Structures are given as C-alpha cells and as structure tokens.
Amino acid sequence: xKIVCIGRNYTEHIAELQNEKPTDPxxxxxxxxxxxxxxxxxxxxxFSDDVHYExxxxxxxxxxxxxxxxxxxxxxYKEIGLGIDFTARDLQSKLKEKGLPWExxxxxxxxxxxxxxxxxxxxxxxxxxxxxLERNGEVVQNANTSLMLWKIDELISYIxxxxxxxxxxIIFTGTPAGVGKVYENDxxxxxxxxxxxxxxxxx
Ligand code: MG
Numbered sequence: 001x002k003i004v005c006i007g008r009n010y011t012e013h014i015a016e017l018q019n020e021k022p023t024d025p026x027x028x029x030x031x032x033x034x035x036x037x038x039x040x041x042x043x044x045x046x047f048s049d050d051v052h053y054e055x056x057x058x059x060x061x062x063x064x065x066x067x068x069x070x071x072x073x074x075x076x077y078k079e080i081g082l083g084i085d086f087t088a089r090d091l092q093s094k095l096k097e098k099g100l101p102w103e104x105x106x107x108x109x110x111x112x113x114x115x116x117x118x119x120x121x122x123x124x125x126x127x128x129x130x131x132x133l134e135r136n137g138e139v140v141q142n143a144n145t146s147l148m149l150w151k152i153d154e155l156i157s158y159i160x161x162x163x164x165x166x167x168x169x170i171i172f173t174g175t176p177a178g179v180g181k182v183y184e185n186d187x188x189x190x191x192x193x194x195x196x197x198x199x200x201x202x203x
Contacts, residue, residue: 001168003030003112004159005056005085009148009174016177025150025158028102030085030172036110041201044182045108048088051182054175055133055141055190058083059152060117061169068160073153076165080120082131082190082197084113085172089181114170115190115198123193127151133178134189143176 007026008014014021036042044051058081065076085106092105120126126145133141145151150158155173159165182188186202 001032001166001170002163003032003034003170003172004163004165005030005106005172006150006155006174009150009155010143010176011147011149012177013175013179016179021149025155027159027162028106030107030112033109034107034112036113036200039199040110041203042086042110042113042182042188043203044184045088048090048105050088050090052087052089052179053133053135053140053182053188054085054087054179055131056083056085056172056175057081057129057131057145057152057192058114059156059171059173061156061165061171062167064164064166065156066160066164068157068165070153070157073156076156077152078120079117080123080126080129080192081117081170082115082192083170083172084133084188084190084198084200085175086111086113086182087179112170112172113188113190113198113200116195118192118195129192131190131192134191135180135186137187140180141176141178145173147176148173
C-alpha cells in the first residue's frame with residue numbers, strides 16, 4: 001500500500017506558506033510505515049521543533065488502474081476518509097531551500113493519520129463536502145472540497161499517469177488554510193460533515 005499526497009491544492013493554503021501556485025498538482029509519497037492508526041497517540045519526533053497538522057480529505061483506491069480518464073475515476077474508489085498529513089515544517093523548509101526531496105519531513109513514522117472510512121454514496125457529491133479540524137475543541141481548519149484546485153477525479157487521473165494505483169492505496173488530497181504547530185497534550189479531532197472521523201492525542 002502506498003500513500004500519494006497532493007500539495008498546494010487550496011489557494012488560501014498556498015498563500016499562507018507563500019508558495020507559488022503550481023501549474024500541475026504537486027505529488028509526493030509517504031511510505032506505509034507512516035500510518036498512525038486511529039486512536040493511537042502521536043509522539044512529536046525528536047528531530048523537529050515545528051510539527052504542523054494538515055487536515056486532508058482521503059480517498060481509498062478500490063481497483064487497480066493506470067492512465068485513468070477523469071470521467072472513469074469514480075469507478076476506482078468507494079470510500080472517502082479524513083486524515084492528517086503531519087509535517088515537520090522546520091525540516092521541510094530546510095529541504096525546500098536546498099531543492100531536496102521532502103520525504104524526511106513528511107514520511108516519518110506516524111506522519112499519516114488515517115481515520116474511519118465512509119461509503120461515498122452516503123456522502124453525495126464528493127466535490128462539495130465540508131470538513132474541519134478541531135484542536136482542543138476549537139476549530140483551526142474549516143473548508144469544503146469545492147475549494148480544491150484539482151478535484152478528486154482529476155487527481156486520480158493525474159496520479160495514475162505516473163503511478164499505477166492499486167487497491168488499498170490512499171490519496172491525501174491536500175490541506176486547506178489554517179495549518180499550525182502541534183503541542184504536547186493537543187487533542188486533534190477531525191470531522192467530515194458532522195461525522196467524527198478521528199481523534200488523536202499529541203504527546
Ligand atoms: Mg498536506
């Protein structure tokens with residue numbers, strides 16, 4: 001199983017990190033060892049003083065595919081989820097400055113929170129889903145999938161141009177504005193519409 005992540009998919013988040021708006025989706029991969037299963041605690045790693053939360057809508061691939069046309073993309077996923085793309089922002093900034101890959105900052109152990117899954121038929125239009133992240137009960141990120149620069153079906157098509165998508169692969173579709181640093185004892189709780197999808201304690 002691989003995790004394919006999209007960067008810079010929401011205009012306001014691009015602005016808050018002072019990144020340029022990309023002409024194509026930004027893609028990176030997290031290894032399967034990065035998955036923090038639901039309900040486990042997240043330990044801030046020793047190598048970072050600035051780990052950020054990034055709440056993201058997730059898509060679980062249900063069928064092998066390559067060069068998938070956007071109009072057929074809905075046949076390749078049945079479930080939608082929510083997770084966190086934990087990012088060692090200090091490390092990432094150093095790597096970006098040098099033009100080096102981000103993997104250490106994004107793919108470390110437990111850097112991918114994967115919450116529960118909901119059948120897409122239950123959700124209706126996947127391009128119009130509200131989601132939010134609460135930290136200690138306060139809303140810190142709040143968005144709708146309609147704000148994505150590249151929508152889910154376009155992302156599946158684009159990714160499959162480069163990587164064969166396999167059953168069980170997970171796509172992290174990018175984070176909206178509002179990312180921030182995590183602190184010990186933070187409780188991070190994600191909601192898709194009104195469903196609680198995960199709740200993680202930071203240690
Ligand atoms: Mg992200």
